[in-house]
Amino acid sequence: MKNRRMFWHIVEKIEAQIDAGRYPPGSRLPPERELAENFDVSRPTIREAIIALEVRGRVEVKVSSGVYVLDNQPQQSEVQRISAFELTQARALVEGEAAALAALSITDEELNSLNDTLIAMENDDEPEKADREFHSIIAKATRNNALLLSIQHYWKLRESQPQIISSYKSVCGTSSQYRLEEHKRIFMALKSRDSQSARTAMHGHFNRLINALFEASEAKALEEIKKKSSETRDRYSITHLVG
Known part of the structure; x- marks a missing residue:
């Protein structure tokens, strides 16, 4: 991949699954290990994707609990500015x-x-x-x-x-x-x-x-x-x- 880092592809895939209803608001995403296996990438790549999703307002990371889908649309336009x-x-x-x-x-x-x-x-x-x-x-x-x-x-x-x-x-x-x-x-x-x-x-x-x-x-x-x-x-x- 020349122009984009791998984790952005993972961000898009997870967002697509959230938008499709696979992970509804309030639900918890699968563990890091499982996501890494599902997308065939390393766990550090999954961590980077989760950080990006958190910044976009799609998920909330709760320590010792997991990653939860938020009930709001991403404010990407604000971040991009x-x-x-x-x-x-x-x-x-x-x-x-x-x-x-x-x-x-x-x-x-x-x-x-x-x-x-x-x-x-x-x-x-x-x-x-x-x-x-x-x-x-x-x-x-x-x-x-x-x-x-x-x-x-x-x-x-x-x-x-x-x-x-x-x-x-x-x-x-x-x-x-x-x-x-x-x-x-x-x-x-x-x-x-x-x-x-x-x-x-x-x-x-x-x-x-x-x-x-x-x-x-x-x-x-x-x-x-x-x-x-x-x-x-x-x-x-x-x-x-x-x-």
Whole structure:
């Protein structure tokens, strides 16, 4: 599969089954293992599909209970209108304050866990997973469940919406050193229990990311303009007529 990740095919199939009445509102979807066998895919692929379905408002995941079909239509049009720029700005605002709050309550154990994620990033050991864990630890360290849920929802959007996935992929793979340095600054501010420095460091991280997204977007637009110009030039060229 070249253009779409496998889990989107699973999302469409499960949605079709929900719409057809196979899984009515309030019913529970089959266990992850059974879904994986039914669709002949891996269990991680099923997990990604469930996350996407949850973001779309089709299902609700209840811990230690299962995945339940919701009695409402998906609000996909609203989700699709969220751009990578909007998501990053929202994350900067919320996670900046989360960092400031976490600086006041973070434990030594949580700081050690944060340091482990930095080591993983530096060693290029599943850096994307380490990145998410870094931000998750900070969110939990706020001791504020509303903030935690908000940040978790932003990560679900980042990992389930094709346009956002594409935008982030265009910049994250080429800026690992910047990301590491920024995360280290956030870590040092938290270790110092300095709320203002933690907020500033988190804002700096997202500000660089937003600028990188703009640069990637501009480069893509310029490339498209050049391609269109070249096609137009070829269409109207009389070179082949001049001998």
